[in-house]
Amino acid sequence: MSDEYLLFLDESETHINNSSKVFCIAGIIIKDVDYPIIISELNNLKRLIWNDLSDPLSVRIHQKEIREANNGKRVSPEFLRFKKNLNCRLFYTELNKIFQLNLISIIGCCIIMDNLDQFFHSDIITDKYLIGMQMVLENYCHFLHRNNGVSSIFYESLEEPNDKEIRMRFNLIKAMGSMFVNSYSMQRYLKDISFPTKSQNIHGMQLADFVPNDFARKANGLKRHKYDIYDNTRRLRYNGGIEGKEDRFGIKIMP
Numbered sequence: 001m002s003d004e005y006l007l008f009l010d011e012s013e014t015h016i017n018n019s020s021k022v023f024c025i026a027g028i029i030i031k032d033v034d035y036p037i038i039i040s041e042l043n044n045l046k047r048l049i050w051n052d053l054s055d056p057l058s059v060r061i062h063q064k065e066i067r068e069a070n071n072g073k074r075v076s077p078e079f080l081r082f083k084k085n086l087n088c089r090l091f092y093t094e095l096n097k098i099f100q101l102n103l104i105s106i107i108g109c110c111i112i113m114d115n116l117d118q119f120f121h122s123d124i125i126t127d128k129y130l131i132g133m134q135m136v137l138e139n140y141c142h143f144l145h146r147n148n149g150v151s152s153i154f155y156e157s158l159e160e161p162n163d164k165e166i167r168m169r170f171n172l173i174k175a176m177g178s179m180f181v182n183s184y185s186m187q188r189y190l191k192d193i194s195f196p197t198k199s200q201n202i203h204g205m206q207l208a209d210f211v212p213n214d215f216a217r218k219a220n221g222l223k224r225h226k227y228d229i230y231d232n233t234r235r236l237r238y239n240g241g242i243e244g245k246e247d248r249f250g251i252k253i254m255p
Contacts, residue, residue: 004032005151008204012212024216025132026108027208099232110219138178144189157195
């Protein structure tokens, strides 16, 4: 009997003066039986950080708002506390502890858009979502095969028609397979894809929100944010069971 896994994906794009763009799809893999532990730990973090609120568990954690608050920008009221470095340090210390439980694996893909445009003419190039999803799903099937698992996938909603377009690419990859994984295996290991919104307050999606931007910045040669979880997410990249292959099976940089 196969084990159930969950893959929570998010995306990020970085650029330097509107050029040197890097697009990243990445997220976290959690075994279904371990997910309640992750939920409990994230709830404890919320109770600690938002202990002045009547319902701290209702807060939907968002990396961008935390960072913008710390940079003095306008944010939602519940994130104003992150104007203080003390609160940012405490938040990221506790967030890192969740990843240090080693119940999470990291998988994803970064696409250097300038290289893609240089190597392939716009008349023949496919879109970044098909490229990125193909690589992520290929490596995820590798993971599921090694771990005797099947999985549902959650991709943060971009609203329609974007969600529909990503679903079409997901279905195409399942039907056709990828460069190295056949269609039978795609259909065997990958169950379905859904597109939850931030308002649904899904714990796995909130953790995945902190993953792609750090890898996109690294691929683009940008400096790290003042506070991040990059040391842990980098350490937790899937390596395909082969030492030193995190760049191939964990976060793949293309083309």
